[in-house]
Amino acid sequence: MANDKDLTRVEQVVFLCQGGGCQRRGAEAITAAIRALITARGYGDRIHTIKTRCVNPCEHGPVVIVYPAGVWYGSVTEDRVAELVERQLIRGVPLAALQIHPLPVDPDGDAGGAEARAYDG
Numbered sequence: 001m002a003n004d005k006d007l008t009r010v011e012q013v014v015f016l017c018q019g020g021g022c023q024r025r026g027a028e029a030i031t032a033a034i035r036a037l038i039t040a041r042g043y044g045d046r047i048h049t050i051k052t053r054c055v056n057p058c059e060h061g062p063v064v065i066v067y068p069a070g071v072w073y074g075s076v077t078e079d080r081v082a083e084l085v086e087r088q089l090i091r092g093v094p095l096a097a098l099q100i101h102p103l104p105v106d107p108d109g110d111a112g113g114a115e116a117r118a119y120d121g
């Protein structure tokens, strides 16, 4: 199915797990809330969201992954969505309380570099 969204301005991609484990923990409502907030804040053209199948750490569902930051969030609840969007997506500051794994600092001093590589491929 063709999508006419202009992706040339996309700066961040948010992967929203819709696997069974995450669905049972409220992924659908989390997805809707994140998308609504991105649109309401006027970032719809710069932040692209993609629903995924299971991305593996089911015990941490609902899982939300943000790239290029390489931050994996888990146990995301509706009452934390606004904070997650504002901090991670708008200000670029990870929300440590919801991170599945703490971000290591790589030798170049970039937080998240090693984490992002760990999930490549």
Ligand code: FES
Residues within 6 Å of the ligand: 017, 018, 019, 020, 021, 022, 023, 053, 054, 055, 056, 057, 058, 059, 061, 062, 063
């Ligand atoms: S169902 Fe979401 S990580 Fe498996």
